[in-house]
Amino acid sequence: GLLRLREAVDVPAVAARAIARGPSSWFRTLTIGVGRRDGIQPGSAVLAPGGLLGQVYQVSYASSQVLCLVDRLGSVGARLQPERARQVIGVCKGDGTSLCTLVYSNANADVRPGDAVVTSGQEQGSLFPPGLLIGHVVSIERRPDQSSLVCHIRPAVDPDLAEEVLVLTPGTPEGRS
Numbered sequence: 001g002l003l004r005l006r007e008a009v010d011v012p013a014v015a016a017r018a019i020a021r022g023p024s025s026w027f028r029t030l031t032i033g034v035g036r037r038d039g040i041q042p043g044s045a046v047l048a049p050g051g052l053l054g055q056v057y058q059v060s061y062a063s064s065q066v067l068c069l070v071d072r073l074g075s076v077g078a079r080l081q082p083e084r085a086r087q088v089i090g091v092c093k094g095d096g097t098s099l100c101t102l103v104y105s106n107a108n109a110d111v112r113p114g115d116a117v118v119t120s121g122q123e124q125g126s127l128f129p130p131g132l133l134i135g136h137v138v139s140i141e142r143r144p145d146q147s148s149l150v151c152h153i154r155p156a157v158d159p160d161l162a163e164e165v166l167v168l169t170p171g172t173p174e175g176r177s
Helices: 002-008
Strands: 013-021 029-032 045-048 051-059 064-068 075-080 089-094 100-104 116-119 133-142 149-155 164-168
Touching (some): 075 133
Antiparallel strands (some): 029 064, 045 164, 051 064, 075 116
């Protein structure tokens, strides 16, 4: 569970519990019981057992709002895990359903159902370290004009089942010691 996740992540982190879920299926959010007093900052990556859940988008003194990756506004830099497709990099975005989409500009990329998708960690100022599991490719479609490839990703974490999370806190006093 969470202990194994904490050991696997080489970044300072704070454990938290989900205390509320967003009332709408249109916006996929979660309220967690840690906030500014715990070193949480907007943009921090939020993990649950299994992989990436989303990111903190609003912080108060004692709680924070998490935007789940499957939300229409959720996005993160991503790449494929298999060595054969290591250079395949794009942005994984929520589509408002239980899936995410990943669009690659190379329509000939060697992508297969079952391939793991992980964070790329390449965005300037990103609080997402590379290699966090996002999910797995379930289907692939090539755009009619052959200009790009759209991968449908099943997230590794179901936001409706997430109870305990780990918020990555790089750059906090705990992280500098």
